[in-house]
Amino acid sequence: MKRKINIQLISIVVISIVLTMVLILFVYYGIFKKQVFNELTTVAGILAVAENEDLSGKAADKNSVTYRMIENLSEKDLRVTVIDANGTVCFDNGASDSEIQADRDRPEMQEAYEQGEGFAVRESATIAQSSFYYAVRLDDGGVLRVSKEAQSLLNVFISSLPTLLAVGASLIILCMIVASFLTKSLVRPIEDMAQNLDNTEQVAAYSELAPIAETIRRQHEDIMKGARMRQDFTANVSHELKTPLTVISGYSELMENGMATPEDVTRFSHEIHKNATRLLTLINDILRLSELDTGNSGPDFEKINLYESARVCVSMLSLNAEKHDVSLSIEGNPCYVYAGKQMIEELLYNLTDNAIRYNEPGGTVVVEVKEEGDKVVLTVKDTGIGIPKEHCNRIFERFYRVDKSRSKQTGGTGLGLAIVKHVVEQIGATISLQSEVGQGTEIQVEFPMRSE
Numbered sequence: 001m002k003r004k005i006n007i008q009l010i011s012i013v014v015i016s017i018v019l020t021m022v023l024i025l026f027v028y029y030g031i032f033k034k035q036v037f038n039e040l041t042t043v044a045g046i047l048a049v050a051e052n053e054d055l056s057g058k059a060a061d062k063n064s065v066t067y068r069m070i071e072n073l074s075e076k077d078l079r080v081t082v083i084d085a086n087g088t089v090c091f092d093n094g095a096s097d098s099e100i101q102a103d104r105d106r107p108e109m110q111e112a113y114e115q116g117e118g119f120a121v122r123e124s125a126t127i128a129q130s131s132f133y134y135a136v137r138l139d140d141g142g143v144l145r146v147s148k149e150a151q152s153l154l155n156v157f158i159s160s161l162p163t164l165l166a167v168g169a170s171l172i173i174l175c176m177i178v179a180s181f182l183t184k185s186l187v188r189p190i191e192d193m194a195q196n197l198d199n200t201e202q203v204a205a206y207s208e209l210a211p212i213a214e215t216i217r218r219q220h221e222d223i224m225k226g227a228r229m230r231q232d233f234t235a236n237v238s239h240e241l242k243t244p245l246t247v248i249s250g251y252s253e254l255m256e257n258g259m260a261t262p263e264d265v266t267r268f269s270h271e272i273h274k275n276a277t278r279l280l281t282l283i284n285d286i287l288r289l290s291e292l293d294t295g296n297s298g299p300d301f302e303k304i305n306l307y308e309s310a311r312v313c314v315s316m317l318s319l320n321a322e323k324h325d326v327s328l329s330i331e332g333n334p335c336y337v338y339a340g341k342q343m344i345e346e347l348l349y350n351l352t353d354n355a356i357r358y359n360e361p362g363g364t365v366v367v368e369v370k371e372e373g374d375k376v377v378l379t380v381k382d383t384g385i386g387i388p389k390e391h392c393n394r395i396f397e398r399f400y401r402v403d404k405s406r407s408k409q410t411g412g413t414g415l416g417l418a419i420v421k422h423v424v425e426q427i428g429a430t431i432s433l434q435s436e437v438g439q440g441t442e443i444q445v446e447f448p449m450r451s452e
């Protein structure tokens, strides 16, 4: 990452330096050209006045002041050409005859004939030089042209190249130092943070880092909480397994030592059987929970008639309800939800089983399935013992039981509602609870409707 930032910063710098230098070069050359033309215009102006006035004689006349002026200018590498109205060259202090004849048709000459004055820049014999021309029309219809050799753009570029390179190189070095300093100061807080994840109080080094720091901190806390929960769970599981195993081991030891009368043997065997069954239920529930935890509960969601499933569950538990002297009934009409079949069965079974188990003799349990708006709602309502307010939030925790003795006595493990909560989450449903001690409990599960 550091390398990437460095490379990107440096390439931006190199590109901008090159662009700036090219721009400066063109601007500078433009100014330089303007100056050369200024000089040519001034000289041509003076000479044209002299030619027009005709007082000191024409340039072609070797004794004239004009001629002497031009001679003086020749030393400064200025070339002067005069062409009459017919295009015949009547004076030139520079070039060969053939060149002179060709000069008549040059663009700056044409421009001067037509518009009064003309400018031109042409390459010289050597590429290092350019020829600058300025031509002006005389009163008699002829043209006077002054020209000068000066540095070409290429030459300006070549001669300024060492300076440009030196400046560019030092700028690049400076940028590399700044870039490495900047990337370090960007990356270091992140590295620091990664090393001090435990120290959740640590504040982010700069504000842009705060959301990331916050997310990481929260995730870290979640992980720690998860680890603590797993620890608690293991401790609880061990504890829950220990009780029935102690009972089994105690009774079987008594029988082994021949310390039990034949009536005792029947009673002990019954206790052993009961506790072994409890162990099995417990282990099944734990396995199911860890299955739901890892998300391996089977991805095979399907369209399920919730009413039909509830009817099967009610008829399965009707004997159980009879035993508890509780009347169990179902209401509603066929509604479809999208879920795993086993999940729905577990959900229905656990809720209905609780409603029967924590009921009073002569009480009722009503299971209802109906559509409400765009939801399918399952309600399990009982007239049982109810749940005190302070326990309402906790009964979905693993192994949590309001009345330990009553739950154990009825063979409860305290895992039923934990499984229900998991199932509800995986289906994408929501669960709510209303309860009044001594009046009864109503649990509602809202399923998102199947859109087919």
Ligand code: ATP
Pocket (backbone or CB within 6 Å): 285, 350, 354, 355, 358, 382, 384, 385, 386, 387, 395, 396, 400, 401, 402, 403, 407, 411, 412, 413, 414, 415, 416, 417, 418, 441
């Ligand atoms: P399991 O269902 O695993 O056999 P359990 O019934 O004790 O054991 P949960 O179903 O998780 O465990 O219920 C947790 C506790 O919530 C119960 O022990 C009970 O105290 C309370 N509870 C649950 N449903 C009801 C209800 N309908 N009326 C009163 N109390 C209830």
Ligand code: MG
Pocket (backbone or CB within 6 Å): 350, 353, 354, 412, 416, 417
């Ligand atoms: Mg239960």
